[in-house]
Amino acid sequence: MIQVKDVVKTFDGFRALDGLTMTVPSGSIYGLVGPNGAGKSTILRHINGVYRQDSGEVLVDGAPVYENPAVKARLASIPDELYYFLSASTRDMMRFFRGFYPRFDQARYQALKDVFTTVDERQSIRRLSKGMQKQSAFWLALCCRPDVLVLDEPVDGLDPVMRRQVWSLLMGDVAEHGTTVLVSSHNLRELEDVCDHVGILSRGKVLIERSLSDLQENVVKMQVVFQEKQLPQLPADLEILNISQVGRIHTLIVRGNATEVTNRLAAYAPILMEALPLTLEEIFIYELGGEDYAVRDIVL
Amino acid sequence: MRSATSCFNLTLYQKNLSRFWPIWALYGLIWLFLLPISILNESRWWDSARAAQRPLQFLEGGSAGLAMALIFGLLSAMAVFSYLYNSRSVGLMHTLPLKREGLFLTNYLSGLSCFLLPNLAVFVLSLAAEALAGAVNAGSLCMWLTVQSLLCFFFYSFAVFCAMFTGHILALPAFYGILNILAAGLAYLFDALAGAFVYGYAGIPRLSEAAVWLSPALRLTYTLNLIYPGGNGVYVQFYGLHVVLLYALAGLILTGLALLVYRRRSLERAGDIVSVGWVRPVFKYGVGACAAVALGSFLYGRMFLYSLPENAWTLLSFLLLCGAAGYFVAEMLLRKRFWVFRRSWKGCLVLLGCLTALVCVLEFDLTGFERRVPGSDQVASVQIGDVRSAPYDDLNYTSLNLSDPADLALVEQLHRAIVAEKDRFDQADDYGAVQLTDGLYVETSSSVSVWLDYTLNTGGRVLRRYSLPVTAADLTDPSSAASLLTRLLNDRTQVEQGYFPRWSGNARLVDAWVSNLQNPQPGSDASEASYADVYVDSAALEELLTAVRSDLAAGRLGVRYLLDDQARQENCYLSDLYLDFRTPAARNAAQNSTDEPGAETAYEGNVVCITLQKSAAETLAVLEKYGVVGGASQLVTHAELSRMEAAGAASDGGGEYTVSLPAN
Numbered sequence: 001m002i003q004v005k006d007v008v009k010t011f012d013g014f015r016a017l018d019g020l021t022m023t024v025p026s027g028s029i030y031g032l033v034g035p036n037g038a039g040k041s042t043i044l045r046h047i048n049g050v051y052r053q054d055s056g057e058v059l060v061d062g063a064p065v066y067e068n069p070a071v072k073a074r075l076a077s078i079p080d081e082l083y084y085f086l087s088a089s090t091r092d093m094m095r096f097f098r099g100f101y102p103r104f105d106q107a108r109y110q111a112l113k114d115v116f117t118t119v120d121e122r123q124s125i126r127r128l129s130k131g132m133q134k135q136s137a138f139w140l141a142l143c144c145r146p147d148v149l150v151l152d153e154p155v156d157g158l159d160p161v162m163r164r165q166v167w168s169l170l171m172g173d174v175a176e177h178g179t180t181v182l183v184s185s186h187n188l189r190e191l192e193d194v195c196d197h198v199g200i201l202s203r204g205k206v207l208i209e210r211s212l213s214d215l216q217e218n219v220v221k222m223q224v225v226f227q228e229k230q231l232p233q234l235p236a237d238l239e240i241l242n243i244s245q246v247g248r249i250h251t252l253i254v255r256g257n258a259t260e261v262t263n264r265l266a267a268y269a270p271i272l273m274e275a276l277p278l279t280l281e282e283i284f285i286y287e288l289g290g291e292d293y294a295v296r297d298i299v300l
Numbered sequence: 301m302r303s304a305t306s307c308f309n310l311t312l313y314q315k316n317l318s319r320f321w322p323i324w325a326l327y328g329l330i331w332l333f334l335l336p337i338s339i340l341n342e343s344r345w346w347d348s349a350r351a352a353q354r355p356l357q358f359l360e361g362g363s364a365g366l367a368m369a370l371i372f373g374l375l376s377a378m379a380v381f382s383y384l385y386n387s388r389s390v391g392l393m394h395t396l397p398l399k400r401e402g403l404f405l406t407n408y409l410s411g412l413s414c415f416l417l418p419n420l421a422v423f424v425l426s427l428a429a430e431a432l433a434g435a436v437n438a439g440s441l442c443m444w445l446t447v448q449s450l451l452c453f454f455f456y457s458f459a460v461f462c463a464m465f466t467g468h469i470l471a472l473p474a475f476y477g478i479l480n481i482l483a484a485g486l487a488y489l490f491d492a493l494a495g496a497f498v499y500g501y502a503g504i505p506r507l508s509e510a511a512v513w514l515s516p517a518l519r520l521t522y523t524l525n526l527i528y529p530g531g532n533g534v535y536v537q538f539y540g541l542h543v544v545l546l547y548a549l550a551g552l553i554l555t556g557l558a559l560l561v562y563r564r565r566s567l568e569r570a571g572d573i574v575s576v577g578w579v580r581p582v583f584k585y586g587v588g589a590c591a592a593v594a595l596g597s598f599l600y601g602r603m604f605l606y607s608l609p610e611n612a613w614t615l616l617s618f619l620l621l622c623g624a625a626g627y628f629v630a631e632m633l634l635r636k637r638f639w640v641f642r643r644s645w646k647g648c649l650v651l652l653g654c655l656t657a658l659v660c661v662l663e664f665d666l667t668g669f670e671r672r673v674p675g676s677d678q679v680a681s682v683q684i685g686d687v688r689s690a691p692y693d694d695l696n697y698t699s700l701n702l703s704d705p706a707d708l709a710l711v712e713q714l715h716r717a718i719v720a721e722k723d724r725f726d727q728a729d730d731y732g733a734v735q736l737t738d739g740l741y742v743e744t745s746s747s748v749s750v751w752l753d754y755t756l757n758t759g760g761r762v763l764r765r766y767s768l769p770v771t772a773a774d775l776t777d778p779s780s781a782a783s784l785l786t787r788l789l790n791d792r793t794q795v796e797q798g799y800f801p802r803w804s805g806n807a808r809l810v811d812a813w814v815s816n817l818q819n820p821q822p823g824s825d826a827s828e829a830s831y832a833d834v835y836v837d838s839a840a841l842e843e844l845l846t847a848v849r850s851d852l853a854a855g856r857l858g859v860r861y862l863l864d865d866q867a868r869q870e871n872c873y874l875s876d877l878y879l880d881f882r883t884p885a886a887r888n889a890a891q892n893s894t895d896e897p898g899a900e901t902a903y904e905g906n907v908v909c910i911t912l913q914k915s916a917a918e919t920l921a922v923l924e925k926y927g928v929v930g931g932a933s934q935l936v937t938h939a940e941l942s943r944m945e946a947a948g949a950a951s952d953g954g955g956e957y958t959v960s961l962p963a964n
Binding site: 077 | 309312315390392394568
């Protein structure tokens, strides 16, 4: 389990992480989403033990990560911007990582050759395409047999087939070995398919952190047609995140359980009412709308 | 769950050596050519002397050893710590399961191996090459290995230390290069600034000495040397091992400090010029101050000296201008953008305020430095250095070493007179005036530079330098600085010690001659007069030396003049008396083979040159007695020569010049 407790990190007076708290359960795939500059990569570097927080704690299974090789040996990561030594091939890097990670799995490295067939293990990684470099990164990271895998925009650059292949491998590790995967991505459609937990970051803090099912159950999209064309005065304690209207149909994004919200709106005797589940992308957009990060209708 | 500290990782060590092979390969290759291959090339002439000298020759200051350590130390540090200057590489290296200590030490040792391993290989190969060439000197090679390895260790550690303070790979060589000479540079700049503002400022000895020690490249260049003692089968000795050991110790301390900084390093600073928070203000104020003093002094003293008023306020204007420019440039480097003025103008004002305060302190002597005259009771000894005085023999530009209370009281009086006349001395510009009097070109005013180097009873030193105007009127006033200085210069004990230094007690006079004796041709033109050196008969040497010492003691010989005035020209002859002494050591060296190094150096400084003076009655009597002067060899004073020239009766250079040896 990864625990981040009230972490603060300041860069030249700018508070990149502002008391960030999050918990990634063991054996889960945790999707970390948030707008640009929210602090996703920064918190991932803390979890990797690269950055030292100004205050707060970053723990993996109860032990601090920073300056703790025992924890780091159980942790592998794929950063957003990959780095390899000049002219190093995948095989060179394999030998390098083998010297650091005690659980490095040589047999798996050989086996994964059949998965990453387009990557020539003897070719300099820097001369490979971006997608192939990502494949090489996955190949090496999976061979470290980590308990915790930290991924920053991991499938960016991979083709759809390879994306599916990689996610399949990751989910296999989660299922078989209980690997914890923390993944940051802007591809919410994809995260929705693989994540079981989601945290939404904004301005250095976690706004919401729940299992995906809880998250989806806690916000509902109601399409309602009332007797009158105008929206009636709804109760103040009904937490409406967004309202839009097309013709006589009102679309309300309401925080709360679908049944409960339906019952409360039923009191207004609508002609038509339907509760729809929200996609992760919609949840992201509407939740951040409250953080003054809504999609603006701008006509140029 | 905390792991034990792992201080070394073999994989990373091997990776570094394989990644950065060009560094150790090039380093080793250069030494391969300089030592083993060079030895094999010279195998036909290789002998014990060469075997002793060759390895050590590369260790002298300014030679290949120091330069290689300086350059490759930097390159190696740049290579093994290059990952700190890029956020991606920082991410990779610091995600590895290794503590910072382990990462630092592994990288550090792999960089150090880039020298130590090639040094060891070159040592072994050189030993083999010497064996093949037929003459082995393992001692010299061991000394080379030790000193070269220690030099590399120090400069590499120094570069690593610098590497910890920056996040930009191009800033590292700049920091390293500057810090290698920064202290000496700052001391020089401070001396230049203080010299411009402070009357009598001649440096602060301890500051200058400390500055050179803090400038390792300079200290080692000055210190590392070879000594050729000669004899006893010892061809050459290396001097400076103690300094190298001291710097190696400093290298060890720097490594420890570098590790401390590395442990606290903020890795997000990759790409920044300065990566340590508290160093950033030091950097910007330091750059501002250095730019002010260096550029400001340059613009004032070199470019605009003749077009702008020459005073402290003009200089201050340049200091402020250049200080502000330097400060904003430093801010631009730190913030990585050009528009920094709005956020940093307050800091700039602070810097400019400090510069103005410093200049005011110096200009108005708020510390009392200019007025300070050490009391004679506080002084253990004083050296008055490099005073120009006529005649121009061995006592010209001599140094007086005074410790007698009466002399010290006179020095205090002199110093007070100089301080009291500061305003006149500062404005005096009529140096070197002459006028024609009675056919003579008589100097009426001049200036002499006076160094006062006090050693206080407390062990401290006080150093002052003045440019002292000297006029005929000054010399007639017994309380003037010029008169007091003349009195000191003419102190009989000092004159005796000046001509005959300590070695003369053990020395034996073996030869003497008088130069420039005139041999006027009867009835001929002045241009046809000839000049000759005439040697003194060996039988007359002891008598001559006694007469000389007697004249010196009585003040008839060795009279010093600050002006080339009529008194000096009337009293001083054109001829000098040369006394050639041999010390026992010199005699031994002379008996040794002249092929041996060191034989020539033992002769240095054993010939004494004394300008003959009209008042030296006893000396002149001995010279006349033995026929050195008189007859065809005439002594001529400067005044006589000038009058003869004026009368067209003689010439100073038209005739021939001969050397006359005594009959025996």
